[in-house]
Amino acid sequence: MKRINLIGLGTGSRNFLTNEAETALSESEIVFGAKRILEIAKKVCASSFPQSEALYNAGEIFAYLQKNPQYQKISVVFSGDLGFFSGAKSFYEIAENLADLKIRAIPGISSSVYFASKLHKSWQNWKFLSLHGAKCNTTEQIRKNPACFFILSGAEDLKSVGQKIESAIKNGVLSSVKCYLGKNLSYEDEEIRELTVSELTGSGQSQNSESKMDLYVLLVENENARFESKTPFLNDEDFIRVEKIPMTKKEVRSLSISALGLSESSVLYDIGSGTGSVTVEAARIATEGQVVAVECKEEAFFLTKKNIEKFCLENVNLINGSAPACFESKDFPELFPRPTHVFIGGSKGNLREIVQFALQKNPRVRITANFVSLENLCEMQNLLKSLESENKISDVEIAQIAVSRAEKAGDFHLMKAQNPVYIVSFSGKA
Secondary structure, three states: OEEEEEEEOEOOOHHHOOHHHHHHHHHOOEEEOOHHHHHHHHHHOOOOOOEEEOOOOHHHHHHHHHHOOOOOEEEEEEOEOOOOOOOHHHHHHHHOOOOOEEEEEEOOOOHHHHHHHHHOOOOOOOEEEEOOOOOOOHHHHHHHOOEEEEEEOOHHHHHHHHHHHHHHHHOOOOOOOEEEEEEOOOOOOOEEEEEOHHHHHOOOOOOOOOOOOOOEEEEEEOHHHHHOOOOOOOOHHHOOOOOOOOOOOHHHHHHHHHHHOOOOOOEEEEEOOOOOHHHHHHHHHOOOOEEEEEEOOHHHHHHHHHHHHHOOOOOEEEEEOOOOHHHOOOOHHHHOOOOOEEEEOOOOOOHHHHHHHHHHHOOOOEEEEEEOOHHHHHHHHHHHHHHHHOOOEEEEEEEEEOOEEEEEEOOEEEEEEOOOEEEEEEEEOO
16 A cells, blocks of 8 residues: 655744654655755755655646556655645545555644744734735735735735735725734744835835745734624715716615625626626625626726726626626636626626526526616516526515615705615526
8 A cells, every 4th residue: 555645844944844754754765746845855854865756736746656656655745734725635635536545644834833923923813815826815805804824925925915005005995004024934044024015015125135935924914804894885985986877876785785695705797887886895795706797888897997996806807798798708617717696787688698697607696686677677577487487596586675865955954765776686596
């Protein structure tokens, strides 16, 4: 039976390599890992280092071992801890289907644990995020969490995070934050310090010349996150407006988004984004998900874009086109994940096609649509009857909301009625 050791090297210093890890390395016949990680392993391992191969992808390593069956004692080395943004996960998944293979996991000390101890801070409430070869909704994560710990690819990531924070503060999305830099943790040239946002962007006193081999982590504390409203709804005045472009008003917007039932990881398609109010609200809820906003009118498209930029949202993809035709590109499945939720603010006569597209992409999708005219509501009712008869949908709800707002008239306040809106919600039935 083949035995594979998955070894976390910790922060990279020999002082933090466990005895178990060193013994496993010395007993191995071959060691795999990324080139940089193998170099670290050779430096920290006091015993003679076995043969090594610069491979780190699980599939490639298993293919190599099939061609070279003579190896029975194998190790794969990773930076940090195996459970902390580690490639070890793919080995566990493959090994589940291999009866002649035994996996032994040997964890190391993660950079987060080391960094927290050096800062004399507790890390149990940190939000752990990675920008190392991964996308992250940076600004919104900082807005919603008192402390965000980032693994970075290099100095460019530091500058990028700084620019995003700077923009968010300028736009009023963030008030103030504290930033702590960790560079080359546990190495001789280790650097741990608090720094300003201007230092992050490089506009203030910048760091010394940076090496491409330097390793960075960043802690961003936002003490105002604990005062963030638990209800996500913004005021209409918070948005950039153009008079002739419609906007889903606050009261209707709040009920519509409640009917959708979004989570942090939802993928929402906002069809007919208009001003972008629903897009913005949804993106601030689905911080670990995505919003795909579609708008066919060019002026409304750019207005949605302005509001996305105002709120510093990174999890929105904006499309200038008509749904569902704009989704027919052969590249579409690679560009956007399938929707978990769809909001229809405007259909341009394609209501049936949009709903059928959504149900085709995800038979269990949750759909909410707004209507102001009886004709469009009637079209939706006919469509609902058809879909219910085919047993494709459930949980149909139709509500009508009529909002009046007080406006001052001399010494008095008079209630001014807004257009009644019909909110229709239903779920796909797999």
